[in-house]
Amino acid sequence: MFIAVYRFTVISGKEATFEAAWLKRTQGIYLRLGSLGFRLHRQANGDYIAYAQWHSRETWLNADSEHLDEHYMRARDDVQRCLLSDETLFEWDVVEDYLQIRAFK
Template identity: 45%
Template sequence: MFIVMFEFVPKTGKEADFLCAWPKVTQGIYLLHGSLGSRLHKDEEGRWIAYAQWPDRATWEQAATNSMSEDYEQQRMHMHDALNLEATRILYKMDVACDYLQRRPFAVDN
């Protein structure tokens, strides 16, 4: 699995627009680009940090060349319009070494 971590910086007064568009863009990437999903976080200092999971680096790189639906492109433009693109950046590109992230409880051996 491959992870890409972002810091998104909304323009002043555009945070709500960013929060409206982000899930729609993320769903499009999941459905049409082959991602495994993404999570958006807000840290203690108010920064928006997201990480996206991909099956591998090649799938992530190929996603940039895939064409998307018109609706997805409109949502992507709404998100871009809400962001300070000069300050928004990729923080990390990482391969997963160990994965214990679960959505349900799991047994721990003592």
């Protein structure tokens, strides 16, 4: 498994547009390009951090968003119009995985 972590700095006042477009775009990446899903977080300073999970680094590297249909490409463009900057912070290969979706009982 492979993880990529991104940081997005959004133009003030465009946060709601960014969040909606980010969700639509990442749904397309999940449905069409083989990701295992994403999480979007907001830092105290207003920047967003996204966590993306993939089957492998190779799948991530070959996930070309140009293969998304027009609906998802519009969302990609909407995301870009909201940004001051974006960057990939980390690229990690998972060594061990014990992330759970339910509390231990």
